[in-house]
Amino acid sequence: MPQTATHIAKLGRVIIPVSDQDRSLEFYADKLGFEVRADVPFGEGDRWIEVAPPGSDAAVAIMPPRPGETPNNPQTCVAFTTDDLDAARAALKERDVDVDEPMGGEGPVPRMFFFRDLDRNNLLLVEENES
Numbered sequence: 001m002p003q004t005a006t007h008i009a010k011l012g013r014v015i016i017p018v019s020d021q022d023r024s025l026e027f028y029a030d031k032l033g034f035e036v037r038a039d040v041p042f043g044e045g046d047r048w049i050e051v052a053p054p055g056s057d058a059a060v061a062i063m064p065p066r067p068g069e070t071p072n073n074p075q076t077c078v079a080f081t082t083d084d085l086d087a088a089r090a091a092l093k094e095r096d097v098d099v100d101e102p103m104g105g106e107g108p109v110p111r112m113f114f115f116r117d118l119d120r121n122n123l124l125l126v127e128e129n130e131s
Helices: 021-031 085-094
Strands: 013-017 035-042 046-052 059-063 077-082 112-116 122-127
Touching: 021 035, 021 046, 021 059, 077 085, 085 112, 085 122
Parallel strands: 013 059, 077 122
Antiparallel strands: 035 046, 046 059, 112 122
């Protein structure tokens, strides 16, 4: 596997702060269709939960925010990909996910839309076309 000069080889997981791990697990598993990769207790009453799109190498860890912090940093965004943006958007809307209108699609800019989880964390779905 190729590595950078800093020996970083690949993206493993992204941590998203959430206010309620049970509700968030239900959202990511039931509404987005992600598989649960881990749901284990650790430390003193903490819980490590990882979810991911089926077949994805990278995962999303849904964790309470650090002490003194809150979920929903409007500058944070996790981007996912799809090969059918319209079908994915329709499926998310059918599951009552908060989705925006598609944008992009001009020149080299792919089509995409923003959507949000239960804590209003920004998520982005980008259409990847095979060239």
